[in-house]
Amino acid sequence: MNYFISAIGTDSGKTLASAIITKALGADYWKPVQAGEPTDSSAIRQWIGDEQIIHPEAFYLKTPASPHYAAELENIELKIDQIQAPITKNHLVIEGAGGLMVPLNHSEFMIDLIPHFNAELILICNVYLGSINHTILSLEAVARRGYAIKGIIFNGPDIKSTKEIILNHCPAPCLLHIAEEEKIDIAVIEKYSEQLKNNWNELDRKR
Numbered sequence: 742m743n744y745f746i747s748a749i750g751t752d753s754g755k756t757l758a759s760a761i762i763t764k765a766l767g768a769d770y771w772k773p774v775q776a777g778e779p780t781d782s783s784a785i786r787q788w789i790g791d792e793q794i795i796h797p798e799a800f801y802l803k804t805p806a807s808p809h810y811a812a813e814l815e816n817i818e819l820k821i822d823q824i825q826a827p828i829t830k831n832h833l834v835i836e837g838a839g840g841l842m843v844p845l846n847h848s849e850f851m852i853d854l855i856p857h858f859n860a861e862l863i864l865i866c867n868v869y870l871g872s873i874n875h876t877i878l879s880l881e882a883v884a885r886r887g888y889a890i891k892g893i894i895f896n897g898p899d900i901k902s903t904k905e906i907i908l909n910h911c912p913a914p915c916l917l918h919i920a921e922e923e924k925i926d927i928a929v930i931e932k933y934s935e936q937l938k939n940n941w942n943e944l945d946r947k948r
């Protein structure tokens with residue numbers, strides 16, 4: 742299965758969550774469009790070790806900006822039909838850049854990659870004042886297009902009322918809650934990947 746990891750914004754914890762998901766599923770990882778350094782693939786490599794496959798980016802753009810603009814600066818035509826998913830028999834964790842409505846060019850958005858890769862969405866919701874609005878808007882964009890959503894991963898403070906209202910508007914369950922950690926290292930990734938495995942299996946049993 743392909744899982745597309747997106748978020749309600751940028752710097753939301755997609756790379757952290759992708760490392761946890763990749764580890765939990767024993768999956769391959771792929772960042773199709775990388776804008777700026779250090780690359781997310783390099784962070785994932787540090788956190789998951791050498792045993793799993795990280796596929797090379799389809800587009801590496803130098804400027805840490807919206808991909809549509811970073812591509813324009815380099816005179817690169819960034820179009821979805823030029824991006825082919827790597828061939829693998831394994832699960833593939835595909836990390837987007839920024840949030841769902843981040844543009845790749847003047848007519849295509851990150852969200853359009855979900856059907857292109859025949860993927861299920863996992864939405865990373867970092868929790869802050871304003872995140873309810875950003876999350877429900879993101880869920881509406883997904884619902885309007887009829888795309889499959891596997892679940893939500895919360896990242897940050899555990900605020901019951903925020904989680905409840907979001908989950909009441911989400912057709913899929915919470916897969917994991919990542920707390921604010923003092924530092925992110927291999928032990929933290931392993932701790933959450935064990936939690937995610939248990940939650941995932943439990944949710945699959947209930948379905």
Ligand SMILES: Nc1ncnc2c1ncn2[C@@H]1O[C@H](COP(=O)(O)OP(=O)(O)OP(=O)(O)O)[C@@H](O)[C@H]1O
Nearest residue numbers: 751752753754755756757838839919920921922925
């Ligand atoms: N729960 C957390 N505890 C501590 N640090 C965190 C947590 N979540 C994210 N971070 C840190 O916040 C920063 C942004 O997270 P991350 O790189 O995963 O965001 P992103 O959504 O992948 O961003 P991008 O859109 O650039 O891909 C990183 O330095 C990451 O290690």
Ligand SMILES: C[C@H](N)[C@H](N)CCCCCC(=O)O
Nearest residue numbers: 751776805806807838839843
């Ligand atoms: C450079 C950054 N870390 C991400 N890779 C790209 C974020 C694009 C955000 C665009 C926007 O929503 O305004």
Ligand SMILES: [Mg+2]
Nearest residue numbers: 755756781836
């Ligand atoms: Mg990232």
